[in-house]
Amino acid sequence: MNPDYSFLTTWAECDAAKTDVEFELKTFNYRDTGLEISDERTSRSHASGVAALAKKDGEILTAQGQAAVAGLTAQQVQDANDKVELLQAQRKQIVKANRVSAGTARFLATVDAAQVQGQVDVLTAALAGIATRRAQLTS
Numbered sequence: 001m002n003p004d005y006s007f008l009t010t011w012a013e014c015d016a017a018k019t020d021v022e023f024e025l026k027t028f029n030y031r032d033t034g035l036e037i038s039d040e041r042t043s044r045s046h047a048s049g050v051a052a053l054a055k056k057d058g059e060i061l062t063a064q065g066q067a068a069v070a071g072l073t074a075q076q077v078q079d080a081n082d083k084v085e086l087l088q089a090q091r092k093q094i095v096k097a098n099r100v101s102a103g104t105a106r107f108l109a110t111v112d113a114a115q116v117q118g119q120v121d122v123l124t125a126a127l128a129g130i131a132t133r134r135a136q137l138t139s
Contacts, residue, residue, distance in 0.1 A: 003126055005133040014134035018127060025123040032116045039109055049098040056091045063087055 008014045067080030 003129060005129050008130065008133050009137070011134055011137055014130050014137065018130050018134075021123055021126050021130065025120065025127070028116055028119045028123060032113070032120060035109065035113045035116060039113070046098065049094060053091065053094045053098065056087060056094055060084060060087045060091060 008017055063080065063084045067077060067084055069080075072080065
C-alpha cells in the first residue's frame, strides 16, 4: 500500500511531514549502522573462535604427546592425562561458543537487517513523494 499524499494539502504540511519522515529515516539509518556493527562483531568473533579452536586442538595434541612419553611415573601420567581432560573441556566450551555465533541467531540478524532496509526504502520513497506533492501545490 502506498502512502496517500493527497492528505498533504499545504506546503507547511508537506514540510512537517518531510521533517517527521527524515527523523524516522535517521532512526532507521542508525539501527542499520548498529546492525552492521553487530554483524561485523559476530564475524570477527566467529573468526576468533575458529582460531581459538585450532589453537586448543594443537594444545591437546601436544598434551596427548606428553602423556604418552615413555618412562613417566604414575603421578606424571595422571597429571598429563588431567591436563588433556582440562584442555578437552576448554575445547568443548569454544565449540559451544562458536555455535552461539552461527545458525539461527545469525539468520535472524539478516532478517532484522532486511526489515530495516525495507523501512529505509519506504521512507526514502515517501520523501520523494512528499517533494512531488509539494511541487504540485501552489503554496
